Amino acid sequence: MPELPEVETTIRGLNILINKKVIKIITNTKKLRYNIPSNISYKFKDQKIISTERIAKYILINFFNNLTLIIHLGMSGRLKVTKSSYIENKHDHVIILFGNGYKLIFNDPRKFGFIDIVATLELNQKKYISSLGADALSIKFNTNYMYTKIKNSAVPIKQILLNQYIVSGIGNIYACEILYDAKISPLIQGKDLNINQIRLIIKSAKKILKKAISYGGSSIKDYRSSDGTLGNFQSNFKVYGKEGQKVSKFEIIKIVQYGRATFYCPGLQKEQNSN
Secondary structure, three states: OOOHHHHHHHHHHHHHHOOOEEEEEEEOOOEOOOEOOOOHHHHHOOOEEEEEEEEOOEEEEEEOOOEEEEEEOOOOOEEEEEOOOOOOOOOEEEEEEEOOOOEEEEEOOOOOOEEEEEEHHHHHHOHHHHOOOEEOOOOOOOHHHHHHHHOOOOOEHHHHHHOOOOEEOOOHHHHHHHHHHHOOOOOOEHHHOOHHHHHHHHHHHHHHHHHHHHOOOOOOOOOOOOOOOOOOHHHHOOOOOOOOOEEOOEEOEEEEEOOEEEEEOOOOOOOOOOO
């Protein structure tokens, strides 16, 4: 699933479409995770993009008519921007044509992504937006915020980082890498973390996510940026997907937490609270 760095990289690739006018929208399916709005062509034909932005893992494309197109990439979705002659692919579900020859294509083999429309000023009326926790790269995501959220939690910190209602944007890959960087065990419950450990997690989260963005995200299976290039942060993984390898003399192991694979190094990521 595309996580915060992949979505941010995608957003930056869409900036080339700012001030470009939509001339046609082609929908090749009626439903992704949810139904594609049937009025999508009516709402955006002849409209120009004014800006693009990211909220957590959501892509927001804002138009001059005060409407916003919301896109979630789901498990395997990607947005492609092209200006050359383009041969339509099997899973190209929505194609937006612009007056200058550009095309924006939403491709999603597993169809877990979705597209929605909202009045720009009413964005927070969408529950999936208003219920999000602090964005992992925001100022709001700080030590005091996190301590307040987890001080009574019996949930392991790895699962807390995946909880989009607490902190938004982090997925399985980066949760593993963040906890390794902070040298915190994924098994420690939220209530057992001290202030210094929480501070380390916050610092590592911002560090890892920013570095991943600078590498164009991580390409494991489906992900490519909007111009078709692969992300390269996977070459910097320290623990994810490295079961059986060693860091110094300590082995990386794989366990399952809440149905998700967790990779970590018990020899370096101790379970006991280090006050």
